[in-house]
Amino acid sequence: MSKIKWIPEAQAAGALTMAECIQAVRTAYLACVDGQTYPGDRVAMPLASEQNSCQWLSAIRLDPPYFGSKFSAVYPGNPARGLPSDQSTISLYSLETGEQLALIGANYLTALKTGASAGVATDLLARPDAACLGVIGTGAQAFTQVLAIQQVRTLERVCIYDQSPERMQAFCARLEPVRSRPYEIVCCESAEGCVAQADILCTTTPSRTPVFDASAVHAGMHINAIGSFTPYMQELPAGAVQQAAFVVTEHVEGLWAAAGDILIPLEQGLIGRDKVRGSVGETLAGKIPGRADQDEITLYESVGSCVLDLALAIAIYEKSE
Numbered sequence: 001m002s003k004i005k006w007i008p009e010a011q012a013a014g015a016l017t018m019a020e021c022i023q024a025v026r027t028a029y030l031a032c033v034d035g036q037t038y039p040g041d042r043v044a045m046p047l048a049s050e051q052n053s054c055q056w057l058s059a060i061r062l063d064p065p066y067f068g069s070k071f072s073a074v075y076p077g078n079p080a081r082g083l084p085s086d087q088s089t090i091s092l093y094s095l096e097t098g099e100q101l102a103l104i105g106a107n108y109l110t111a112l113k114t115g116a117s118a119g120v121a122t123d124l125l126a127r128p129d130a131a132c133l134g135v136i137g138t139g140a141q142a143f144t145q146v147l148a149i150q151q152v153r154t155l156e157r158v159c160i161y162d163q164s165p166e167r168m169q170a171f172c173a174r175l176e177p178v179r180s181r182p183y184e185i186v187c188c189e190s191a192e193g194c195v196a197q198a199d200i201l202c203t204t205t206p207s208r209t210p211v212f213d214a215s216a217v218h219a220g221m222h223i224n225a226i227g228s229f230t231p232y233m234q235e236l237p238a239g240a241v242q243q244a245a246f247v248v249t250e251h252v253e254g255l256w257a258a259a260g261d262i263l264i265p266l267e268q269g270l271i272g273r274d275k276v277r278g279s280v281g282e283t284l285a286g287k288i289p290g291r292a293d294q295d296e297i298t299l300y301e302s303v304g305s306c307v308l309d310l311a312l313a314i315a316i317y318e319k320s321e
Contacts (some may be wrong), residue, residue: 134198214239
């Protein structure tokens, strides 16, 4: 039996550039469409209190031959304990023998994957001239959204909103040295002020209630909804989902199992299932259409995909060989 390689958080976090992550995610999406990789079912549940949650995800890649699983827990109260709110690990296995090959610390890797996926979706769906990025939330997911989207659009301004002015100021300072170009970084006084300015909006909170008012949504914007990954989480107001021309996601089956942003307005009779057009991979492969005109509002609803986690885990493992 081969020795299981332990790749700790610090090593995994620095193993891939965002450009490499975006390329790995793009390749994984196309492999999904081609039937070369596919996800398993997910298991999600609350933990200890209704504020905490966890999920297990799995995926298989035929070429190269690997499979894997990811455990992810979200504890919103952890930052007060000096701990990350997200706790994740990925187990990587050989598809040929079933042996476990690696255990990978994946807290930041999860954020990198999510950022890279939003980068691919943004590149496909945002207007080519989109120049203002709005971000609600200031955690690791928010940081990697900025890293990814500055790779696919020429940004002139990044607008940030968080309920904590102290977190918001610290986050804006953290962005200064990683800017791809000298764009303006603005701390907003309200979530609606952030949304109103944004050509591209990313919501990155674990909220169970909408984090902005739908009246701030405007024609032509693209939204990446990142934080909601269980049926009882809802970052987006139902009105924002109603205004979207269509929704794409990682895997449509996963969305119907987990996306509170979509499931809640669906249950309220405010949208139909036809609001969800298909997957990012199908859009990337040209099997479903993307943005039709400059005024459409487009929405990428992320609920997580182990296919994408597996793609980055494989890349890190093979780099470490």
